[in-house]
């Protein structure tokens with residue numbers, strides 16, 4: 001049975017820590033699904049890790065729908081969550097509803113994620129049968145307002161506000177909450193204050209689940225990575241090594257050899 005939002009809620013009730021990873025394409029989705037990752041997030045970070053933008057802000061709803069479709073085709077068991085991109089829900093409740101409906105109907109996802117304290121929208125979505133994952137702390141779509149991707153909730157007042165917002169989001173019927181770039185202690189207080197699972201990214205060890213950007217976790221991305229972005233493979237090095245080997249064999253004339261060429265028997 002594919003993972004549902006009820007299963008994700010039950011993780012917290014049972015005290016089961018769980019992983020979420022981003023996926024943007026079918027092959028990655030297949031591999032992560034095979035690894036048993038229960039939740040795949042088609043994050044708007046694809047603007048950075050697929051499209052090469054400096055922030056997530058330029059990502060359009062059409063692009064999100066396109067990538068959600070690919071990931072959904074690759075996920076047999078995992079719950080696929082689609083990010084509502086910047087501009088697709090901030091203008092009006094109606095537009096937010098329409099955008100989420102598109103991610104479900106056209107993108108095929110089982111839930112949507114939205115950044116920030118948009119309580120009324122979250123309530124309308126859940127009341128309409130659209131599962132919502134919240135996202136508080138650092139909300140990268142507010143890059144310009146926040147003055148960059150900075151750690152949030154660093155004062156007692158900010159932590160209290162975070163706890164209040166998390167409670168209000170949980171009360172809208174949201175099934176889970178991403179907490180990004182907040183001190184471990186702030187995440188612990190939120191996690192203990194809400195009945196839905198918190199999923200941390202740069203939020204320390206006290207969250208119910210953890211999420212990483214797969215391109216960073218797999219060591220595919222170049223350049224400096226944030227402190228929390230642990231790498232579990234070095235795929236970029238592997239890709240460079242493989243591409244150089246191929247180019248070297250082509251230059252030497254050793255590829256293609258007989259084993260990789262067709263003969264008259266036309267064996268495939």
Ligand code: KIV
Pocket residue numbers: 022041042043044045046083135178180201211213
């Ligand atoms: O867009 C994204 O990939 C995200 C994760 C970093 C949580 O929101």
